[in-house]
Amino acid sequence: MPPPPLKSLKPEKIKLKESFASLKYIPRFFHKIWEVNQWLFLANILGRLLAALLPIAMLWVGKMIIDEAILQINAETKDLQQLWLYVGLEFGMAILSDLLTRLSSLTDGLLGDQYANVSSIELIQKTSELNLAQLEDSEFYDKLERARQQTTRRVGLMSNVLNQGQDVIVIISLISGLAFFEPWLLVLLVISILPTFVNELKFSGTSYSLARSWTPERRELDYLRYAGASDVTAKEVKLFGLAGYISDRFKVLSDRYYEANKKLSLQRAAWGSFFNIIGTSAYYGAYILILLRTVAGILSIGDLTFLSGSFKGLRNRLQGFFVRFTQITESALYLQDYFEFLDLENQEEVQSGNAQLPEKPQIGFEFKNVGFKYPNTNKWVVRNIHFTLKAGEKLAFVGENGAGKTTLIKLLLRFYDPDEGEILLDGINIKNFNRSAYQQYFGVIFQDFVKFELTVKENIAVGKIEDIENKERLAEAAQKSLAEQVIAELPAGLEHQLGRRFKKGVDLSGGQWQKIALARAYMKDAEVLILDEPTSALDARAEYEAFQRFIGLTQGKTAVIISHRFSTVRMADRILVLKDGKVAEIGTHEELMENPQLYAELFELQAAGYQ
Numbered sequence: 355m356p357p358p359p360l361k362s363l364k365p366e367k368i369k370l371k372e373s374f375a376s377l378k379y380i381p382r383f384f385h386k387i388w389e390v391n392q393w394l395f396l397a398n399i400l401g402r403l404l405a406a407l408l409p410i411a412m413l414w415v416g417k418m419i420i421d422e423a424i425l426q427i428n429a430e431t432k433d434l435q436q437l438w439l440y441v442g443l444e445f446g447m448a449i450l451s452d453l454l455t456r457l458s459s460l461t462d463g464l465l466g467d468q469y470a471n472v473s474s475i476e477l478i479q480k481t482s483e484l485n486l487a488q489l490e491d492s493e494f495y496d497k498l499e500r501a502r503q504q505t506t507r508r509v510g511l512m513s514n515v516l517n518q519g520q521d522v523i524v525i526i527s528l529i530s531g532l533a534f535f536e537p538w539l540l541v542l543l544v545i546s547i548l549p550t551f552v553n554e555l556k557f558s559g560t561s562y563s564l565a566r567s568w569t570p571e572r573r574e575l576d577y578l579r580y581a582g583a584s585d586v587t588a589k590e591v592k593l594f595g596l597a598g599y600i601s602d603r604f605k606v607l608s609d610r611y612y613e614a615n616k617k618l619s620l621q622r623a624a625w626g627s628f629f630n631i632i633g634t635s636a637y638y639g640a641y642i643l644i645l646l647r648t649v650a651g652i653l654s655i656g657d658l659t660f661l662s663g664s665f666k667g668l669r670n671r672l673q674g675f676f677v678r679f680t681q682i683t684e685s686a687l688y689l690q691d692y693f694e695f696l697d698l699e700n701q702e703e704v705q706s707g708n709a710q711l712p713e714k715p716q717i718g719f720e721f722k723n724v725g726f727k728y729p730n731t732n733k734w735v736v737r738n739i740h741f742t743l744k745a746g747e748k749l750a751f752v753g754e755n756g757a758g759k760t761t762l763i764k765l766l767l768r769f770y771d772p773d774e775g776e777i778l779l780d781g782i783n784i785k786n787f788n789r790s791a792y793q794q795y796f797g798v799i800f801q802d803f804v805k806f807e808l809t810v811k812e813n814i815a816v817g818k819i820e821d822i823e824n825k826e827r828l829a830e831a832a833q834k835s836l837a838e839q840v841i842a843e844l845p846a847g848l849e850h851q852l853g854r855r856f857k858k859g860v861d862l863s864g865g866q867w868q869k870i871a872l873a874r875a876y877m878k879d880a881e882v883l884i885l886d887e888p889t890s891a892l893d894a895r896a897e898y899e900a901f902q903r904f905i906g907l908t909q910g911k912t913a914v915i916i917s918h919r920f921s922t923v924r925m926a927d928r929i930l931v932l933k934d935g936k937v938a939e940i941g942t943h944e945e946l947m948e949n950p951q952l953y954a955e956l957f958e959l960q961a962a963g964y965q
């Protein structure tokens with residue numbers, strides 16, 4: 355089957371003004387680098403300052419050597435002392451120049467590494483501050499993607515800006531030399547570098563805009579690479595013979611990106627060559643001028659080498675300056691993505707109140723006429739929801755797939771706020787509490803809990819990471835959740851690495867993983883426990899045992915359990931039946947069985963399956 359058609363991929367053009375505006379982020383960027391390591395940064399700047407003065411000094415000493423050599427050729431009694439002094443000076447400067455170049459690349463590298471680490475940590479922290487609605491938004495996701503992917507580019511930007519600063523000093527010093535000897539050369543210099551400037555200006559921002567408008571597709575390419583070549587997908591890719599389908603889809607997309615990029619690179623190269631010819635002609639014009647002046651005896655041979663060296667050096671550096679300037683504006687656009695990401699409003703804080711959170715629920719939770727649509731969708735996923743979750747009660751949610759069970763949990767946890775109605779805790783709208791303090795109230799195991807490729811210990815401790823070294827607590831949690839037996843079978847016990855990505859890592863079965871995940875809920879002495887299908891992969895005996903324990907161990911605690919197994923559900927105090935986003939029934943198992951509606955029907959259906 356051919357891959358599905360792709361949407362139009364014409365890049366949105368970034369205006370010149372926009373790319374210059376992004377330069378305003380550079381001071382903030384350097385402020386961060388300064389904070390990362392002030393000594394390294396100072397060493398880098400001082401080294402560069404010194405290095406910037408060397409080119410003109412070396413050209414000058416070179417001129418002195420030639421003039422002195424010519425003087426000595428014509429002298430009757432030779433005195434070479436001055437000559438050797440100049441040669442020694444140049445030798446010293448050559449060594450110093452090399453050392454300084456190494457110093458700046460060393461400090462650039464070290465600073466870059468440190469900055470990359472710090473900015474990755476910033477990214478992780480910022481992501482954790484954002485709310486779920488922001489994280490699930492695809493536009494936001496693209497921003498995050500751009501911010502994440504550009505770490506190395508940001509490091510390159512640092513070197514580029516520093517090199518640029520260094521070159522500005524070199525350029526000023528060389529220009530002063532030219533102006534002193536032959537001001538006309540400056541006019542020729544402008545003619546020789548103007549074409550490069552025009553060329554760079556023309557293409558500035560284009561490759562960024564291409565990359566930017568391609569972010570969703572690059573995300574898809576990454577995903578296809580993952581889907582086609584990963585241990586997680588390998589079983590199904592092989593069995594269903596999907597490799598061809600995935601690689602075809604990858605090829606279509608990547609070829610298009612290649613073509614778009616190629617076109618741009620070709621245009622850039624063609625125009626670049628054309629403008630370069632103009633520039634080179636101006637350079638030779640300048641050379642001829644210097645030669646004519648030398649032949650006429652106005653300039654010495656030493657002046658000739660000094661001026662032609664200065665002119666050539668200036669032209670190269672000015673060209674480099676413009677090319678680098680384009681690169682800097684391009685990278686600064688990525689920097690803008692990064693800082694815009696860091697500056698995203700922290701909705702968690704904005705939407706937090708400061709009402710006093712009760713130590714534990716006294717009355718309980720109440721959903722009052724709650725209605726909710728996921729962001730950027732028009733469908734009411736749940737609506738007109740009324741029910742109470744009494745303090746100390748175990749309430750089970752049942753309902754068919756997609757009925758809205760997990761959504762109610764997300765609303766209860768304040769991952770999202772309802773679009774209609776309100777949720778109260780002891781009579782207070784939960785919006786009035788500090789959101790993160792409120793969320794700390796809960797111990798939750800989601801249906802799609804994360805299987806961290808870390809040690810068993812870490813996988814359990816994530817329930818309360820502060821207690822990671824509290825062996826007793828870990829052991830107790832493992833015992834309560836039945837994970838104890840799983841751990842006993844692993845050679846390194848709690849320290850055993852899980853997942854196959856790392857050395858000696860083992861993968862667990864679905865049920866074994868669930869036992870580990872369940873232990874997370876016991877790590878925390880949470881006031882409210884929420885288990886969203888935490889036992890679906892357990893065998894019947896283990897599930898029964900796990901729930902018996904759960905009910906016994908959480909006496910007096912408030913809990914919500916989602917399960918499709920009615921043998922488990924009936925252990926709850928009350929059962930809430932959801933149908934198409936509405937509460938269809940609520941009551942005890944006995945009450946619901948007496949009233950032959952959806953619950954009784956589903957219960958009988960499942961019971962019949964076991965007969």
Ligand SMILES: Nc1ncnc2c1ncn2[C@@H]1O[C@H](COP(=O)(O)OP(=O)(O)OP(=O)(O)O)[C@@H](O)[C@H]1O
Nearest residue numbers: 490728731735753754755756757758759760761762
């Ligand atoms: N992040 C989301 N964005 C948009 N729609 C969503 C999102 N999450 C869930 N939905 C939709 O909301 C509806 C209810 O989903 P929910 O996960 O609450 O159902 P559920 O009752 O827990 O189902 P299941 O038993 O299959 O776990 C579904 O139609 C689903 O497609």
